[in-house]
Amino acid sequence: MPDPALILERFKNHLNEIVAKEHLYPYMDTNAEDFDIDMLIDILVANYIDVHFFIDNVTWDGILAYLNEFPQVGRDGGRRLVVAPCSPLFEPILEKLAAHFPNVAFIDINRAGFRLGDKTIQLPDQVVPAPDDVCLIVTRNTEAAASYEKKFGKDNCVNLLHLFIQRYRQELAPKSQVLLDQINTAEKPILFASPRPLGTMASSVHQMNRDGYTTFWLGSEEIKHEKQSGFNTPKVEDIPFRDFAIGGLIDLLHIFSNMCQGKVLYHFETIYPPAWDFSRVAICYAATLAMIRTIKETRPPESTGRLVLHMYDAIKPGVKNYQAGEACGPLYKQVMTEADAVIFSSYTEDFGDFVQNALARPLKRAHCHRYQVLPSRRRPRLTDGYHVALISVLLEEYWEPSRLGLLPYLRNVIDQGIYIHYYVHEISPTKIVEFRESLPEHQRHLFQVHKPIHDLVELANELSQYHVGWSLYNMQIFSDMVSHVTDQFTRDAMDLFTPTTLPSVIWTCAAAGLPIVCNRSMRGVVDMLPQGLTIPLHLSELVSLRRILEETDWDAVDRIPLDDLDISRQIHLLYDFLDGLTEEAP
Structure with a gap:
């Protein structure tokens, strides 16, 4: 079994070569x-650090x-200590x-004005660096840490994240070997690997367990209650994995290899x-390519294990950074070419056909969508008005461009006397409060906030009482990408993004x-x-x-056959694909 530190070194070498070549x-x-490959490795490692472990x-x-x-x-009279940033x-x-x-001195762009004893946190621009300042950097954000090192000089900084990474990046997590041993002795093992559990795969995991597969999860962080923003952010115990481990980049490399x-x-x-x-997209693809090459190089030749990209x-x-798009297309195509296999979990066959044609070679792929479960106890539709279910974040709690600018349209829906049921945890209570208070007093009862439901059968039961689900976003941003990116492959892919996408919420609500x-541009959904x-609508049609709801024949809607939307009817496509990979050479 290769030394984990040596596997990490091979990954670093591959990544360094890709960065140079591209x-x-x-x-x-x-x-x-000036490029420092170790700094880039630190950045990648930091993304797989449990924030609570770091804090402790x-x-x-x-x-x-x-x-x-x-x-x-x-x-007094010595070198000034500057502490940055100042996270609560x-x-x-x-x-x-x-x-x-x-x-x-304490500096933080978001907490300026807060008191720490007799000291006041200042804005970064208010503290002019002196040559002999010492900066204590207290953050898990590698980009922020790098900016402070640049501002005060690397030799004058104590970067707690860097010191933490140097200590732990070559050390396997306590449970990694246990998980690997279980995988290597289990019946038909499937390892889901993601920093956090993917709630939209919960129905698939349930069904796979019932059908004789043994499912595991490897990630970096268990989701805490305060981070359960929606139905797709469950705690790990909400998903019936046989077992799981929390680990970092070195654990991924060790177990995969x-x-x-x-x-x-x-x-x-x-x-x-x-x-x-797009600058980060390019590095993401480069790191993925380095991962693929490392695993192929270190995996035992007799292994039947496969690394499948779950897209x-x-x-x-x-x-x-649209200019970085020119590097993204070539890197993406290399990733697709060298991967053992690819699963598109939320895009139609048209997108896979496009990639395969652009590669001018067969692409070992499957389109296995995130079907969900039918209600076990369907409820009658509410009759006191029309009710819309929103089960994903839409009130600008996060910076996600495709979901920005929707607030006026949601207000207009409420203006029409339509109820909105918002199944999102109050991770950013101010946004929810601001939206509710932006409504006239007599309309506020129409905006109803619910806790997210992570049991997908219970969620299906709950949703069945409403009239419509919601998957309408600001997709015009993809037209902007087509206009600004110069790489033709990336432009074409962005042009296909909306027509071929199949968001998670459509399967959950439709079931x-x-x-x-x-x-209207989501032709794949239709x-x-x-x-x-x-x-299908444009925003201006809302x-x-x-x-439109008044003219809908709801009796006809209730007669629409739904059986084929159940995961149990569709998951055989995933089984056929995965089982077939075992028989093929990697």
Whole structure:
């Protein structure tokens, strides 16, 4: 069994070669001479660090030991200590720093004005760096840490994240080997790998367990209650995996390389979250390609294990750094070419055909969509008005370009006397409160907030009482991408994004018998769902939603056959594909 540290070193070498060959330096704001591959590895490792584990390892004694390397730091007449940023997650440590050091400044762009003892947090621009300042960097955000190192000088910084990574990046998590041993002895093992559990796959996991597969999960962080924003963000115990492990990048490499059997369904995009930025998309693809090459190089030749790319988005979009799009197309095609196999979980066959034609070679792929479960106890539709179910975040709680700018349209729906049922946890209560308070007093009862439901059978039962589901977004941003990106493959892919997408909410709502209000450009949704279960509209047409609902024949809607929307009727497509991979050479 290869040494995990050596596998990580091979991954690093592959990534370094890809960055050089594709000249990705400008997309990381650097050049060939100044590029530090270890810093990039730190960034990738940081994405697989459980934030609570990191916080627990930031101790007062540890900080004092690091700062003792700088004599007289924080003392009157000595070197000024600057602490940045000032996350409330580290509040006890920050308060101790404020009380212990008389010569200390605190900076944070989001918390300026907050008090820490007798000190006040300032904006970064309010603290002019002095040559002998020492900056204590307290964040898990690698980009933020790098910006502070640049501002104060790397030699004048104590970067707690970097020190943490250096300590743990070559150390396997306690349960990694246990999980690997279980996978290698289980019956028909399937390993789902993603930083957090993917709730939209819960129905598939349930069905796979019933049909003789043994499912596992490997990720970096269990979702806590306060982060359960929607139905698709469950806690790991909400999904019936045989077992799971929390680990980092080295655990992924170790387990993937040493699986003697089974399939990894790898949610690859989260090795480096693209965050709607083409510069980050390019690095994401480069890291994925390095992962594929490393596993193929280190996997035992007799292994029947396969690394399958599980594509949540068929290709990653961006609204920042369009110039980096020219690198994304070639890298994406290399990833598709070299992967053991690819599963498109939310895109129609048309997108797979496009990729295969662009590669000019067969693509080992399947389109296995995220079908859900039918209600076990269907409820009668409510009769006190028309009711819309919104089960994903839409009130701008997160920065997601396709969901920005929808608030006026939701208000207009309420203006028509239509109820909106919002199944999202109040992770950002101010957004929900702001939206509710933006409504006239007499309309606020029409906006009803519910806790998200993670039991998908219970969710189907709950949704069945409403009239329609919602999958209508600001998809015109993809036209902007087509206009701005220069790489032809990426432009073509962005042009196909909306017509071929099949969002998770459509399967969940349709299985409950709800027609889906969706974008007119979502032709795949209209084609894939039974006739009568889609209401395709542009945003500007929502002013007529009540009339459309009044003209709908709801008795006819209730007669639409739904059996083929149940995961049990469709999952054989996934089984046939995965079982077939075992018989083929990798």
